[in-house]
Amino acid sequence: MARFTDEELMRKVQEGFIVESEADMTESYRKALINQITVQGDTELMSAPAYWMASKDAPSTNTMVSATAIIQDELGHANIAYRLLQDLGVDTDALLYDRPPNKFKNPFGFDQPIANWAELVSAHGLYDRAGITLLSDVHRHTSYGPLKRALVKVGMEENFHLRHGEAWMKKLCEAGGEGRDLVQRAVDWMFPMGVEWFGMPDDRKHHNAQLDFKLKGMTNDQLRNTWLKAVVPLCESLGLEVPAHSDPDTGEVELEYGFPCEWDADDRVWLYDQPITWDQVWERWRARGPMNEEFVNSVRRSRGSIERMLAA
Template identity: 75%
Template sequence: MGRFTDEELQRKVQEGFIVESEEDMTETYKRALITQLTVQGDTELISAPAYFMAARDAPSTNTMVSATAIIQDELGHANIAYRLLEDLGVDRHWLLYEREPAHFKHPYGFDQPLMNWAELVSANALYDRAGITLLGDVHRNTSYGPLKRGLVKVSLEENFHLRHGEVWIRRFAEAGGAAKEAVQRTLDWMFPMGVEWFGMPDDRKHHNAQLDFRLKGMTNDQLRRTWLKAVVPLCEELGYDLPAQYDPDTDEVELTYELPCQYDPEARRWLFNETITWKQVFQRWKARGPMNEQYVDSLRRSRFAVERLLAA
């Protein structure tokens, strides 16, 4: 490391320079990259236990196959990020098996239980859409060569997950009755979770190394807007109610509630009338949600026992 100063590297990557080796990096670049990859890897990883919670009770063999294929992809994507982290000198064993569950960096949405098939496919439609929005932007813009290559597979497969979700929520909308209601009940708590997915609004973030070093291309608010413009018109077309409105004339989406607001994880309900600060939202994220420990523990079921067998 140390060929460039931060300012030199920032200028170079904005002009299209691709970082391929450690000598191309600065300490600040490396730190920002590690943070980004950790969020990416953790999000993919924790989606697996969240999806499995619902997939294990899928309504048929066919649906179980498609849900399991999605989980398999997510584990593969997590491994791509963790591999890159390991190559940057981060200890993968520590990342996966030693960290406190609360220290994982995935979004709060993946700390929630997914209770049935409607919740799983809604998560594919909303969360995997969020994933594609974020990672698609990284894929197009990242200055880190190994990540750009790794994301080829990821983008391809996340698109499949998204289609899976959208096909199913459409099928349930057309079926109406209990199936449509099950999706609606899910969207009631899941949609605002997706809005929060993209983090703090831009005016709260003073400085962004990920943008400066071209580790991504769009700001939080731009990404959120992209997501809203994909999700809200589709749900409206399918006859689902969301606390948001799409205006076809301006091609913009407006939320019909005030951000930020509080969530009651026990009741699985948003308290739209309870005004809070972003600091309080941040505290809720930090404290983690109800499934956090169980999800992380499920990924550690046999690791230590097998390590002991191999050491004995």
């Protein structure tokens, strides 16, 4: 390692150099990359128990098949991410099976229960849109070759999830009745989760190794805006209320609440009239949502007993 200094590597990757192995990296590059892929893998992995919670009660065999196909993709993507980490010398076994549940780096949204079919398809429509926004930026810009290659499959499949979500949101909204109401209720709590998904606003971040090393191309605020510009018009076209509106001339989206704001975990509602600081958001994230432990443990259910069986 240390073929280059950080400054040299930063300059090289900005000029188009593609990192292929650890020998090309600096320690800071490796750290930033490992952190990024861990977040990616944990997010994909924890989407699986969240999605299964509702998929197992899908309204029909057909819908159960498509919902389960999405879970299968997510597990495949998690597998790809952890495999990349393994090739960077990370002990992924410890990461997956020994890490305390509250150390998983998935977004707060995947610490929440997904209660019914309307919530599931809204999650596909909103959260997978967030995933695509983040990952397609990484795919376009990343200086790490193995990740760029892996993301071809991931991007293709996430697009299918998104289409599934949007098509079903539309279907339920057009049918009206209980299904439509459930989608509105889902969007009520999921939309602000999605806004938070992209993390701290740019003016709070002074230094960004991921951008310097070209592990991604867009800033948090740019990514958040990209998501808002897709999601808000979608909701507007479906007659769904969200606390934001888009300007039909410029296409720009404006939030109609003080972001970030308080989340009432008991009633699962956002308190728009109670803005909070980013330190308070971090505190809430660190305290984790209600399903965090159960979701992590569900992935580990038989691992210990089979490990012992095979070691005996």
